[in-house]
Amino acid sequence: MKKSVVIVGAGLGGLSAAIHCRLNGHDVVLLEQGRVGGKAGRIAEGGYTLDPGPSIIILTEIYKKVFRDAGRNPDDYLQFERLNPITRVMFRGESIDIPDGYEAAQRLIDQVAPEDSKEFAIMWAKLSKIAPLVEKTVFAHPYDKPWQLADPSLIKFALPFDVRKTYKELVDGMFKSSLLRAFFYGFPSYGGQSYRSKAPGALLIPYFMLQDGVWYPKGGVAAIPEAFARLATELGVEIRTGTQVVGFESADGRVRSAVLASGEKVSGEAFVCNRDRVQTQTWLGRTLPSKPSYSYFTVHMGVRREFPELKHHTLFVPDEFESGFEQLYEERVFPSSPIVYLNNSSDTDSAVAPPGCSNLFAVVTSPANEDHLDWPALTDSCVQRTLQVMSKAGVSIEPSEIEMQRVQTPVYFEQEHGNFRGSLYGADEKHRLFGMFPWSNRDPEFRNLLYVGGSVQPGAGLPMVTLSGKFAAQMV
Ligand SMILES: Cc1cc2nc3c(=O)[nH]c(=O)nc-3n(C[C@H](O)[C@H](O)[C@H](O)COP(=O)(O)OP(=O)(O)OC[C@H]3O[C@@H](n4cnc5c(N)ncnc54)[C@H](O)[C@@H]3O)c2cc1C
CATH class of the missing domain: 3.30.9 (D-Amino Acid Oxidase; Chain A, domain 2)
Structure with missing residues (x-):
């Protein structure tokens, strides 16, 4: 059924939600306090152009699919260049280039950390088995009901690594060299978690970097939200920049309108909030996590x-x-x-x-x-x-x-x-849903209020918030 949907925030998550809501036949107005792109915007000053935040671009198929789903050729909107090496590591006086692709990376480890060669190969084999399951599980839909934990694909996904161990224990158990430990320790922080959390899934980040490549979008990272905004506009989304929302008005268990700083009220049948979900609790009269x-x-x-x-x-x-x-x-x-x-x-x-x-x-x-x-x-x-x-x-x-x-x-x-205490990923890992997942995309009280972006499922990072836009649109 066609609905009028009001989206608050034109970060990549809000833009993705807007596109997917339009593709599902809804009328969409997108309210953004600043410019489109959010943290993936652009800094231009004194002849220099810089990405303000995200810069490691992986899983480009996720962005391309948004254009294909809209019947468009992604190449008409975005061009990506594959980087090799994927990164240089400056460690103990040496410059070590991590090459693109598993075989080349394995050869490098054979040379610079031979004590970890075997374990790296074993880890890679395990990750190669579970990576396709991501498509069927956490990339496919949100998990917010206890019975969903019995999903056989999710169980298979969790099995190869001991989920009772912290991420650091897993890495230390696999690798002896300081080089590999230093390289791997950081990945849970991509989702706002510490290496003391139980986050074996964070190992998939370096897996995807090596397997699918690390890319540079022509024009800088802001080219991605700009391309999404272009597509959204072509599809008929009304994007209102410079429009700050200060709260929601609700009645009978439903949000009725978004209240703007100007006093105007924008009413709709469904609301998708790209503002940090934790911070938005204050709009709903709820207390914040510690x-x-x-x-x-x-x-x-x-x-x-x-x-x-x-x-x-x-x-x-x-x-x-x-x-x-x-x-x-x-x-x-x-x-x-x-x-x-x-x-x-x-x-x-x-x-x-x-x-x-x-x-x-x-x-x-x-x-x-x-x-x-x-x-x-x-x-x-x-x-x-x-x-x-x-x-x-x-x-x-x-x-x-x-x-x-x-x-x-x-x-x-x-x-x-508007991030909760300036954090990028919502509440501390102790508040994760079922101890594992970021907060749900669905509000527990207001049935027509959904959330999109880095503080909700499937998680933070540009590919994830693109998927969360799809989740929210499905829930509308
Ligand atoms: C320094 C840094 C490095 C990062 N590195 C990477 C990386 O290498 N790779 C990667 O994939 N990810 C990276 N990330 C994470 C990535 O940037 C975020 O996960 C993603 O951009 C979040 O998108 P979003 O749509 O959830 O939110 P945002 O980009 O924060 O968008 C939210 C939007 O909502 C708007 N808004 C908020 N409140 C209101 C309101 N009241 N009224 C109207 N509009 C409102 C904001 O202005 C903003 O435009 C990095 C982030 C940072 C900060």
């Missing part, structure tokens, strides 16, 4: 020179990486010597920086805006710690070389994007 999930700290820089020592993606692993993880996950503080991910898309795309210059951005996993952290007072020292890790590895940036700089802390994510 702890947020993790966040990121970023330093964006336009630098007046080139860096041949960097690849498009470079990971700086300091010698003290283990104590850094302990500080992050046990003490919930910004590590004194963090692992730093650095993006240099000017290595691939000459249009994103002036000639002879580089657009760099560093990302460090950090605690969110928690009570014991005074982010405005901490910011300068966190920037210094980030640059120091790079400098120790031989990549020094003089202040005089920096033409533009922008720092995003969890306070920024709280204020600009």
